[in-house]
Amino acid sequence: GHRAGLVPGDSDILVIARQLHEGNALAGVLLHAGGSYHCETDAEKAAAAEVERQAAVRTAESIRAEGMQVSMVSVGSTPTAHYAENLEGVTEVRAGVYVFQDLVMAGIHVCALEDIAIGVVATVIGHRPDKGWILCDAGWMALSRDRGTAKQAVDQGYGVVTALDGEVYPDLIVANTSQEHGVMMLREGSEAALPDLPIGTKICVLPNHACATASQFEEYVVSDDRHTQATRWSRINGW
Template sequence: MNNLADLTTPYLLLDPEKMRANCERLQAHMNKLGVPLRPHVKTAKSVDIVRRMIPAGRGPITVSTLKEAEYFAEHGFTDMTYAVGISPDKLPRVARLNRAEVTLRVLLDSKAQAEAVVAFAKMERLSIPALIEIDCDGERAGLQPGDDKIVEIGRILHENNQLAGILMHAGGSYHCPDKAAKQAAAEHERMTAVAVKQQLLDAGLPCEIVSVGSTPTAHFAKDLTGITEMRAGVYVFHDLVMAGIHVCSTDDIAISVVATVIGHRPDKGWIMTDAGWMALSRDRGTAKQEVDQGYGLVCAMDGTPYPDLIVANTSQEHGVLALRKGSKAKLPELRVGSKVRILPNHACATASQFQGYVVPDGDELVFWPRINGW
């Protein structure tokens, strides 16, 4: 960092031991199921972090933007999948990466996209491998299993040797607090993938990659027969949304926003801090969960949560700490200048509000930059 002595709040603190434990836990589960992990780097967006997730530092990784792809390629990563539907105007940037030693797969779910990708690859005389996006739970993009378009698109891609396989994301698993429901979502994702692969094979087409994933299904899958890779992102840090559906505990959450107390409203039961929505993000992902954590759960600097203390409201640069409604806990005495740590609802959203991570390293603090933007 430029000047650690001047560390101003709000800043984003990363606990590298918790992060390591989160990574080891999922890696061990994947090892047991015999399926390689392709981490989604959209959460961390930091080479310092992703190199710790993947020590060899080449991949496989999943990216959510071409800026991530370019950044990780610059840092030596070579095996990437861009897991957002491709539009033709982005193909020149994709091609620049595929011209180097990098493999960057694209994703699509229409004949128009497949024709554009094939035409562009032919014109540029290079390979742009493509995955067909499948919808397994009605949450987002993708074709329905059994849709004839899957084979039509497969044929368009295969004609130019560009059919890499299929990809799906069980986003519905984020709404599954029950263990059985998460296990069912994982098995449904697997079965969908296996069926679509068979659809391609039956049409005489290859399907080398069968890619599934979401942090909840990755952790709760009991069998991944037929799957060639698992994608997951937020598990590297975890967050209150994941804790709210029992994928982790709040104690596993590896990032927190450090804030300073800047005032009090004893008449309202409020403690004011300098971490507003600009630091915490506007994400209210726990609002519809069993326990609404407001804009975040407030902890002492040693990481211990204060009983029932949440960020009840925010302005751009103000956070309002208050006890949950109905709580019988006592508001802690936190004088102006005191520091607190706030666990985020959604790690991807909160981390994106910062330019990097402050990380304890022995007795020192180091700064791991991250990228944002497109």
């Protein structure tokens, strides 16, 4: 309803279902509960999941009531997939970001920062002590321009900075980016000290949005627990 598609209860649903049915192309109904990304509390996310389920199941039933077969009832979003309490009538739950999690999901308490399984490894390339900046070689070409936390309770800039072992540097975020550079700064109002990161230090940036950041790369580098061995997995990009 907020993006494309028809709103539950729209009479065009049955018209379109009939056309698909007659063309032998009616498989089912599909929703994406994108609105769940704005749910703060567990109760709100569980409620969003139930609204999503009911919209899908009732739409499927209205089509079945017209004598047509609906085999697939597909719902999904990472928050509702995690918080659904009842999936009766649903045949498929789709969720994407849950594979990695990201800062947007952490911001609505679907996961913790330490659950985020994707990051961009970058190198410290300079300092601007006059401005409180540490520069790295990951700008928006590497991190994407996604600012999905901008309107959340905690704005994470272009990403949270950690050491390679995953330890978060307190209050250090990529506050600004240009095409090839990232500017790491302490979060506004922080009383933490800027960490000592000499030129050449490798750091890791946790992304706002796993989808947007991953799409900037042609492959994943998958490391073992000790970061000593790495495998490369290719991606399918494009749209």
